[in-house]
Amino acid sequence: MQRKAFPVLYVSSVRRAVEFYALLGYKSVYQFPLEGDPHYVGLERGDSSLGIADTSWPEAQLGITVGTAPRFELFVYVDDVGAEVETFRAAGYEVLQEPANMPWGERQAYVLDPDRNPVALATPI
CATH class of the missing domain: 3.10.180.10 (2,3-Dihydroxybiphenyl 1,2-Dioxygenase, domain 1)
Known part of the structure; x- marks a missing residue:
């Protein structure tokens, strides 16, 4: 069983966020869906991980909306x-x-x- 925890960042553009965090050395290790515009991307940098998810995810899956920055x-x-x-x-x-x-x-x-x-x-x- 894996005992890893990581934050998932809700963003307005998954691709743009992935480009930003790539400047810090984060590499994409997972994308969903596998083809086309991603709704979620998993990033890793050494022992550090981030999830990048479209702001529509929490509303669609949990019924909550993302606040402002x-x-x-x-x-x-x-x-x-x-x-x-x-x-x-x-x-x-x-x-x-x-x-x-x-x-x-x-x-x-x-x-x-x-x-x-x-x-x-x-x-x-």
Whole structure:
């Protein structure tokens, strides 16, 4: 029995979200349906996993609607915060907070994902 837990992010465009998280090194390991526009994509990056699901899923399956952003904050450790920020900036994503040294011993910045959820990028100092 597998004892793994991972978040499922509800997004307005699965393809656009997958492109965003690919910039952080996430790789697609599963897609449903297998052909055509995906409604769900499973991503992995090392030991980290994310599910990416269309916002229509919780309403269709659970009878609940997705609220407005931000709906979550994702915290991701990277090798070089400054380089990652420039990668996202060059790809046209908004940088919410420029890299800065934090008093708890990390260099940290924030970018916004395509649904305007904050994604923290951090490197231990």
